[in-house]
Every structure is written in C-alpha cells, then in structure tokens.
Amino acid sequence: MCLATVYVEKDGQQEEVMRDVAWIRPQSGGLQLISFMGESRLFQAEVKSIDLVNGSIVLASMTTNSSQNGIQLEEESDGRNDPSYI
Amino acid sequence: MKKIAICGKGGSGKSTVVALLAGGLRDRGCRVLVVDSDESNPGIYRMLGLEKRPEPLLELVGGKKKVSQTFSESSESSKSVLMQEKIRTSDLPSQYVVEKDRIRLVCIGKILQSLEGCACPMGVLNREFLKRLSLGEDEVALVDMEAGIEHFGRGVETSVDSVLAVTEPSFDSLELAEKINSLATEVEMKSAWAILNKVASEEIALRLREELEGRGIPVIGSIGYDPEVFQAGLEGRPIHNSEAERDIEEVLNQLLRGGRSCA
Numbered sequence A: 001m002c003l004a005t006v007y008v009e010k011d012g013q014q015e016e017v018m019r020d021v022a023w024i025r026p027q028s029g030g031l032q033l034i035s036f037m038g039e040s041r042l043f044q045a046e047v048k049s050i051d052l053v054n055g056s057i058v059l060a061s062m063t064t065n066s067s068q069n070g071i072q073l074e075e076e077s078d079g080r081n082d083p084s085y086i
Numbered sequence B: 001m002k003k004i005a006i007c008g009k010g011g012s013g014k015s016t017v018v019a020l021l022a023g024g025l026r027d028r029g030c031r032v033l034v035v036d037s038d039e040s041n042p043g044i045y046r047m048l049g050l051e052k053r054p055e056p057l058l059e060l061v062g063g064k065k066k067v068s069q070t071f072s073e074s075s076e077s078s079k080s081v082l083m084q085e086k087i088r089t090s091d092l093p094s095q096y097v098v099e100k101d102r103i104r105l106v107c108i109g110k111i112l113q114s115l116e117g118c119a120c121p122m123g124v125l126n127r128e129f130l131k132r133l134s135l136g137e138d139e140v141a142l143v144d145m146e147a148g149i150e151h152f153g154r155g156v157e158t159s160v161d162s163v164l165a166v167t168e169p170s171f172d173s174l175e176l177a178e179k180i181n182s183l184a185t186e187v188e189m190k191s192a193w194a195i196l197n198k199v200a201s202e203e204i205a206l207r208l209r210e211e212l213e214g215r216g217i218p219v220i221g222s223i224g225y226d227p228e229v230f231q232a233g234l235e236g237r238p239i240h241n242s243e244a245e246r247d248i249e250e251v252l253n254q255l256l257r258g259g260r261s262c263a
Helices: B014-027 B057-061 B063-072 B120-132 B171-186 B202-214 B227-235 B243-255
Strands: A004-010 A013-027 A030-035 A040-051 A056-067 B003-008 B031-036 B098-100 B103-107 B139-144 B162-167 B191-199 B219-224
Touching: A004 A040, A013 A040, A013 A056, A013 B120, B003 B014, B003 B171, B014 B031, B014 B103, B014 B139, B014 B162, B014 B191, B014 B219, B014 B243, B031 B120, B057 B063, B057 B120, B120 B139, B162 B171, B171 B191, B171 B202, B191 B202, B202 B219, B219 B243, B227 B243
Parallel strands: A004 A056, B003 B139, B003 B162, B031 B103, B031 B139, B162 B191, B191 B219
Antiparallel strands: A004 A013, A013 A030, A030 A040, A040 A056, B098 B103
16 A cells, blocks of 8 residues: 555664655754654654655654644553553 | 444445445434435435535534644634544534434545555554444434445554444455455454345355355345346445335344334
C-alpha cells in the first residue's frame, strides 16, 4: 500500500511505531510523522531506509515526543509517548 | 452480522446483491446503511432508488489534494467527524448521506482524474470509517466493495464482521470466492459465506454449491438468473417485483439467524 508503516530500529530490532503514514516533514531536530487519519508524532530521528514497494520506512532514532495536532487519541499504555522510550 | 462486506469478481453482481439485501433488511425493520466503497462504479444510488449520490467522505478531509493541508495546519476542519473514536451515521453532515425509506447511502471516494494517483487513501479511509462506525441495535451496514481482493491488502476487512463473496457461474468466480474465503480466515473473520448469483438452473446451483462446499466455503443462498435484474441494470433503475427479491429471503433468514425482523 502507498501509505507507509514506519518502524524504529534500535539494537538491531525494528519496532512498528505508526501505520498509514501519509506525510513526513523535517522538523527541528527530527521528523514529524502524520498518519492519514491525523495522528501526529515527532521523532528525533533520521531515515535509515524507505521501501516504497512494501510501504515501509525505517528510522534510526534517539528520542520521541508525541503531539496530537488537535485530534484526541487514546494514550498508548506501552510508553511510546515517553521521551525516553526509544 | 452488523457490518457485512460484499466482495467478488467484477461483474459478479455485488451491487445487485447489496441492493437486494438492503431492500430485504429494510422490509424486516432494519435501518440499513450502504457504504459505497467502489472507487470506480458510480451507480449504486440508482439501484437503491435514490435520486442523487452523496458527497464522498474523502471530501470531509478536503479530498486527496487538500488533505495534507488539512492535517498540517491543525485547523478546525481537521477535527472532522471522521476522526471521532465512534461515528454514528447521524453524526455525518447531511450532504454526505442520502436517505430514502430507511436506507442510507454514504460514499468513501471515487477516482476522478487520470494520473491522480492510486486509491490507497480511500482504502485507509474506508477501513477507519468502518472501524469507528457505531451502529444501533437495529442497524446493519452493507459495504459494496471494489471488485477483486485488493481491499484485503488494505486491511478493510479487519473492520467488518462478515464477508459475502458473490459468486457467478464461472471458474474464475469460484477461484476468487475461495481466495476471498482464505483471506477472510487470515483476518479471523467471524463469518464468511459465498452467495450464488445469476444461476440459470437448479442443476447449476447444485454444482456450484458442491464445488464451493467441497472447498470449505459455506453457501448462504442462491439468486437465479432473472431478466428483471438484467432489465433494471440496463435502464439504471431499482429492481422491482423480481424472483431475485424472493431468492434473497433465504439469505436474510440466515443473516438474521432465522429471525423475521431486525427488531
């Protein structure tokens, strides 16, 4: 699918962090990922690889912050919004 | 059985089955929401006896060209009803829903121009709309899918309860029904059936049933070849007083688990 699933790589392992990513914008110190349904998250990261055939993007990252772009979403309980998560 | 995706090969009669089911469910007291998920064919509204098409839900987020701006500017419009955790049909602005006789129609989106890009955003919107769609006790959603199986790749079927594979008397259609059943199993669908369509004789119906059931696919009913369906399709109007309407009763009995009504 054209919309991408984004993974973050750490210690050689890839973990899915967002599906249906439609836009990626450079922001100060990182990348803003926005899903087609409006979820927005900021990663202090760089792109490691983009696979357009399989719709996957891998980031190499140090920290993450969450923003909701005015859209209410359930807080994730696995610590993904914790800046120390990645 | 609240959210039912109607799938199948191109030309197998998906929209016809949707229209027949919608009328039958309405007659049994259900409120029916038809979700037009076909990115190509525009005419389901005529088959349902509606006078116009609804505006596509994709326009609620600005359409394909403006949706990026919608989300990047954090504007009021980005707080669209489509981003609600639960969406009721009554939440949708009136131009996005066309209704007549307890049958409502919404449309996800249509391909409008050459070279406009693929339909993936519509697939995502379809999946997320169906996932968030909150139906009343007496409400049923019938999803008229795009021909083929690409929508499985987009995960649309993860948001519905049941899949109906419309199967016409052809080997290709049988094979696709088997593939649909297999894909439905992969996403742990609660129920998946085949429904026979355009069946010209009892002998052909029996042969198709045996073939499908031999492949492990339950058959929920059979619609005979009906000149009225052909004529209605030719004239772009609803089906009236047809054998097909009587044939769909068997399917409705199973969908409603033997009950006579939605209530």
